[in-house]
Amino acid sequence: MRQTSANGTVYELHGPEGRPVVALVHGLGLTRETWAGHLPALKQNYRVLNYDLFGHGESAALPEKPSVTMFAQQLRDLLDELNIDRVAIIGFSLGGMINRRFAMDYPDRVSSLVVLNSPHDRGEEAQKLVEQRAADTSAGGPGATLDATIERWFTEEFRINNADIIDQIRGWVLANDPAIYAQCRMVLAHGVKEIIQPDPPIIHPTLVMTCENDSGSTPKMSRDIAAEITGAKAIIVPTLQHMGLVERPDLFTAPILEFLDQHNS
Numbered sequence: 472m473r474q475t476s477a478n479g480t481v482y483e484l485h486g487p488e489g490r491p492v493v494a495l496v497h498g499l500g501l502t503r504e505t506w507a508g509h510l511p512a513l514k515q516n517y518r519v520l521n522y523d524l525f526g527h528g529e530s531a532a533l534p535e536k537p538s539v540t541m542f543a544q545q546l547r548d549l550l551d552e553l554n555i556d557r558v559a560i561i562g563f564s565l566g567g568m569i570n571r572r573f574a575m576d577y578p579d580r581v582s583s584l585v586v587l588n589s590p591h592d593r594g595e596e597a598q599k600l601v602e603q604r605a606a607d608t609s610a611g612g613p614g615a616t617l618d619a620t621i622e623r624w625f626t627e628e629f630r631i632n633n634a635d636i637i638d639q640i641r642g643w644v645l646a647n648d649p650a651i652y653a654q655c656r657m658v659l660a661h662g663v664k665e666i667i668q669p670d671p672p673i674i675h676p677t678l679v680m681t682c683e684n685d686s687g688s689t690p691k692m693s694r695d696i697a698a699e700i701t702g703a704k705a706i707i708v709p710t711l712q713h714m715g716l717v718e719r720p721d722l723f724t725a726p727i728l729e730f731l732d733q734h735n736s
Contacts, residue, residue, distance in 0.1 A: 479531025
């Protein structure tokens with residue numbers, strides 16, 4: 472059931488009460504509906520907290536200039552209001568930056584992390600490209616680079632055969648307030664720098680996943696994230712691109728559930 476927190480965060484709770492809590496953190500320009508293909512499996516044995524980031528979906532606008540830290544605080548405040556002490560946090564893309572920041576800032580509140588298709592050290596050339604895309608968004612709004620973005624996100628076959636899903640996701644992105652979207656895209660571009668070689672180190676059980684053909688959150692990045700977290704495991708999903716978790720949710724839920732059952736049961 473849809474609910475709204477005191478600070479304007481719109482959220483839903485699924486699954487049996489009393490079970491370990493899993494929080495889902497979506498990516499830039501998206502909504503909590505990103506996880507629709509994952510909820511049926513996750514909510515069988517876990518209490519699942521699914522919410523919209525500030526400035527996204529149905530949640531309130533940004534309370535301040537956005538940062539990875541601000542979004543981590545949003546989750547902390549939501550957990551406090553719901554009297555949830557500890558969570559496993561599954562974060563996609565920007566969400567995978569937010570859950571790493573959360574683990575650094577509030578380590579006692581985390582049981583484990585799943586980092587999906589999330590960026591890391593891009594290198595100088597790729598970093599400049601991401602910053603230029605962010606600048607293009609500032610000038611032209613969410614739709615400025617959307618066609619190219621959709622091509623990076625999904626395989627050609629999926630785009631051809633699933634026009635309804637593509638249109639839905641286009642709608643999510645285009646519904647964003649242009650000024651807020653531009654600010655949040657800057658967070659995605661620049662915020663990654665503060666979680667490279669995390670200090671304090673992340674100490675929680677961590678699963679890192681990306682897709683073979685994700686050009687913005689590459690297999691190397693996922694392996695590098697895992698290498699910086701003691702005991703972390705990296706999995707590379709074949710063939711798919713950035714939004715592989717929407718295109719083939721089953722390829723993600725199976726290893727995620729295996730990981731959660733090992734560390735959160």
